[in-house]
Amino acid sequence: MTLVRRSTWDPFNSLVRQFDRDLDFFGRRFFAAPNGAGFVPAADVERDGSDVVIKLDLPGVDIAEDVNVEVADGRLVISGQRNSDETREVDNAVLREVRRGSFRREFDLPEGVGADQVEADYDRGVLRVRVRDINKPAAGPAKIEIRSGAPEEN
Template sequence: MSTLVKTHFANPSYLNGFFGKDLFNELAAPAFSGSVPAVNVVESTEGFRIEVAAPGLQKSDFKLNLEKNQLTISAQKEQKEEEKNEKYTRREFKYASFQRTFTLPNSIDGDKIEATYNEGVLSIALPKREEAKEKPARAIEVA
């Protein structure tokens, strides 16, 4: 079974958790409602699932990148509001973005990673390689 480690820069006491170094862009984080979206990591016999709570975004706002066992999840949303009347024009631009990077264990099959976005939750399936899956116990006959 793989041991996963998660690190929060804001609170270094959380060194034991999941998925290697959980790096995120501190500069981009405040633009996304003041924080980085909440993340759940679920392990099963078949693999892992990362769930990112990101309501108000569209699936086209997300970008996922896998490079050297590092999965980077980022999103950027731009909103423009414009109001015109005879005396003035008001334009407001709002930007929201975040980025999180997870170091994946070697047991993950990077070629089979899939992502879906439904009802404000980005769900990323990280299947384990066949050789990394836990095998059921079996009796061995002595010859």
Template sequence: MTLVKFNPDKLNNRSLLPGFNDVFDSIFNDTFFSDRMTSRVPAANISESEDHFHIELAAPGLKKEDFKINLDRNVLNISVESQNEQNNTQKNYSKREYSYSSWVRSFTLPESANAEQIEAAYTDGILIVDIAKREEAKAVRRQIEIK
């Protein structure tokens, strides 16, 4: 027996078959489908300091060797080909949300970025990429004396 969620508030939706759309809503709004429809790439935080741009990617369960970072013209590509799943085959998961098999995140660098000075580190499930700014792009700050 299958249970189908029914929303009585949608009776006035002018459908030829009331309740028909509710069947599809209950199927596609279920977590089984919505989990698979969402994008499976890590979330990113992008920030800027006085002399660097910073990219942080939340990618738990990986090793630093799993990442490939390359620069093609002014596009920084961060990718993971496939996660080693030999330890996971022995487990029966009831829900699995961070099984990245492969993904790519691309970031277009601004002209003020120095492509020669990019550093990356992976600590505690966070990949941190620091991109230095060009000298001419750094904010010049000084105290102005009032006469």
């Protein structure tokens, strides 16, 4: 006989399972977007006490103009676009790298979590979104302001 140990439901585990499902879905369909039309930024999801921290790699993205972080319908939505051109000369050859495309990452939030519990910081190419106290009741949908610079440590 095999014994299976089950634990109580944890909102963070739900978020991680959704993240895994998103990767599986995107891995099969969207990592290789046609004609380079889009990209899926790498993301880390981790727990910090009663908070959840999501980090997305977004180097070369204009955060103020091209990225939105929102909470709506029980989901954290991070979307935007990347438009970067880099030109350099190496050994009498001009190398040009063009990175363009839109992205959208969505994460299920535990019931009751709202925009008043979400804060976002951007520093050195990494967008860090912190969902504070995931067990606290929430307010309504709202857009999240992204601050520039290193995040404040608690």
